[in-house]
C-alpha cells in the first residue's frame with residue numbers, strides 16, 4: 001500500500017513552529033484560515049496574477065483556506081490542482097449568457113426557507129452557510145459564505161416541522177455550506193430530531209471536511225454519527241492529492257462509526273479532467289472504504305464556467321475507467337439539469353449495431369464494443385414476441 005503523508009509533515013515555512021497538537025486541532029485550523037494574499041506569505045509563491053486576483057474578486061465570493069489544505073498545495077506552480085480549487089482567479093468574473101444564479105432552482109423549490117423539496121421522497125436541509133475552505137467551483141456561491149444566508153434556529157425548526165408533516169419525505173440530506181461546521185451538540189440535536197420522525201428512513205450528510213479539514217472528524221464526532229447510524233456520508237474529493245494520511249484517518253473513523261461513504265467528484269478543467277487522475281483517485285477512495293458515487297458535470301452556475309469541461313471529456317473518462325478498474329470504482333457520470341430538471345446519467349455508447357428498442361424478432365443479434373474497442377455479438381432474447 002502506498003504510504004501517505006500527514007499535512008503536518010508538509011506544513012509550509014509559515015507554520016514551522018506550530019506544534020502537532022495545534023495543527024491537528026480543528027478549531028486551530030479554523031482560526032488560522034488564510035483569507036488574503038498577504039496571509040499566503042511563507043506558504044506559497046503566489047504569481048502576480050494570483051496575487052491580483054484576490055483584489056479583483058474581492059466581494060464576489062469569500063476566500064478561506066485551512067492551513068491543512070494549503071499544505072497540500074504545490075508551493076511553486078499555479079497549475080496545482082489544489083491551488084486551482086481554493087485560490088481566486090480573475091476568470092471567476094467572466095460572464096456568459098447561459099449562466100444561472102441558482103442553476104438547480106433550489107430556491108424556487110423551497111416550501112419553507114432552508115429546505116429544498118423537489119422530488120417527492122427527498123429533501124435537502126441547509127443547516128450551515130459556512131465551509132472550512134470556499135471552493136472556487138462552488139455551485140452555491142450565491143449564498144455559501146454569506147452570513148445573511150445562515151439558517152437560524154427558528155428557520156431550522158420550521159424546516160424540521162415541514163419534514164414531520166410530510167410523510168412522503170423518506171430521505172433527508174443535510175447540506176449547506178458544510179454541516180460539519182456545526183458543533184457536535186448541534187448536529188446531534190438535528191440528527192435526533194430527524195431520527196424521531198418515523199417516515200425519515202435515510203439520512204445523508206454532504207461534507208467536504210474530510211478533504212479540507214479532516215481534523216474535524218474526531219472520535220467525539222464519530223460517536224455522534226454512530227449514535228444515529230447509518231448516516232450516508234457524501235464526501236467531495238476531486239483529486240488524489242487531497243487524500244493524504246489525515247483524510248484516510250478521517251474516512252476510517254467515519255467507517256468505524258457505521259457511516260456509508262460515497263464520493264461525489266466534480267469534473268473540473270485543469271483539476272481532474274483526465275482519465276488517469278480519476279482512476280488514481282477512485283482507487284485511493286476504494287482503498288479507504290469510500291465508493292466513487294458520482295462524477296458530476298460542472299453546473300451552469302455563475303463564475304465557474306472556466307472550470308467546465310465538454311461532456312465528451314466525462315464520457316472519455318468513463319470509457320477509460322470501464323474495464324480498467326472494478327465496477328465499484330466506476331461512478332455514475334451525471335448532469336444535473338438546470339431549472340430543477342434533476343440528474344440524468346450519461347454513459348459511453350457501447351452498442352455499435354442494432355437497437356433493442358426497435359426489434360420485433362424474438363432473437364436479435366446486437367453488436368457491442370468493449371472498452372478496448374474489440375467487437376462482440378450478443379443475442380438478445382424476447383420469447384414473448
Ligand code: SF4
Pocket residue numbers: 130131133134135137138139140144176177178208
Ligand atoms: S465545501 Fe461545498 S458548499 Fe462549501 S464551498 Fe465547497 S463546494 Fe461549496
